[in-house]
Amino acid sequence: MVRFTRVGLAYPDQRGRPGPEVLRDLSFTLGEGSFTWILGPSGAGKTSVLRLMQAALRPSEGEVELLGIPLSRARRRDLPALRRRIGVVHQEFRLLTHLNAWDNVALPLRLAGIAESTIRADVADLLDWIGLAGKEARRPEELSGGEQQRLVIARAVVTRPALLVADEPTSELDPRQGRRTLALLLEMNRMGTTVVVATHSEDLPQRHAGRMLTLDGGRLVADG
Numbered sequence: 059m060v061r062f063t064r065v066g067l068a069y070p071d072q073r074g075r076p077g078p079e080v081l082r083d084l085s086f087t088l089g090e091g092s093f094t095w096i097l098g099p100s101g102a103g104k105t106s107v108l109r110l111m112q113a114a115l116r117p118s119e120g121e122v123e124l125l126g127i128p129l130s131r132a133r134r135r136d137l138p139a140l141r142r143r144i145g146v147v148h149q150e151f152r153l154l155t156h157l158n159a160w161d162n163v164a165l166p167l168r169l170a171g172i173a174e175s176t177i178r179a180d181v182a183d184l185l186d187w188i189g190l191a192g193k194e195a196r197r198p199e200e201l202s203g204g205e206q207q208r209l210v211i212a213r214a215v216v217t218r219p220a221l222l223v224a225d226e227p228t229s230e231l232d233p234r235q236g237r238r239t240l241a242l243l244l245e246m247n248r249m250g251t252t253v254v255v256a257t258h259s260e261d262l263p264q265r266h267a268g269r270m271l272t273l274d275g276g277r278l279v280a281d282g
């Protein structure tokens with residue numbers, strides 16, 4: 059499902075030459091339907107690992123295989139189709155501010171050319187699931203932080219991705235809203251989606267099941 063084999067990553071410097079390695083010799087496999095935490099202090103490389111898992115970057119060394127596709131062999135024009143099978147939840151919500159809640163969730167389906175009748179049913183179900191039924195017409199600024207983050211999750215899962223990747227999804231939220239957001243990710247996982255969540259909080263993973271991959275200085279230092 060997700061396989062990293064001896065992965066190294068160096069971002070290019072301002073002249074386009076490889077900068078220092080920020081990920082080193084990372085190897086692990088995440089099975090289909092698994093739930094994994096990526097832990098580590100600031101700068102450990104969590105976001106970089108997640109970017110590789112979104113096919114937003116290619117590794118400088120080694121191989122990343124996503125949903126059966128090795129990135130080294132994927133052609134540039136194949137990447138958008140691969141990315142559509144991967145849902146992404148960012149820490150900063152990145153909702154479209156001029157669209158209401160309904161249209162934010164419907165957007166990925168519209169871009170994929172899905173029929174409006176299907177979109178109506180799917181979006182209504184999802185907004186109900188995240189507890190936003192009745193708030194469809196509100197724009198993001200008219201929703202609480204927790205509601206916005208749940209909307210981001212609805213938008214990320216509306217296309218039924220096989221893999222859901224979330225970067226610090228609860229760090230901007232109060233504890234109650236954070237728990238509610240996490241409950242949605244756990245429920246997606248129970249329904250079969252492979253879920254990966256990066257966090258610098260050790261508290262969350264200790265209270266919930268799931269594998270913990272701990273990074274430090276771009277290396278894997280614990281797997282349990």
Ligand SMILES: Nc1ncnc2c1ncn2[C@@H]1O[C@H](COP(=O)(O)OP(=O)(O)OP(=O)(O)O)[C@@H](O)[C@H]1O
Pocket residue numbers: 069070077080098099100101102103104105106107258
């Ligand atoms: N676009 C970039 N260009 C150059 N270096 C980068 C870039 N993005 C991240 N880095 C560097 O890569 C290293 C790992 O960063 P990354 O954001 O992956 O860590 P992180 O564990 O997610 O940190 P945080 O918890 O603070 O978000 C850091 O040294 C960072 O400065």
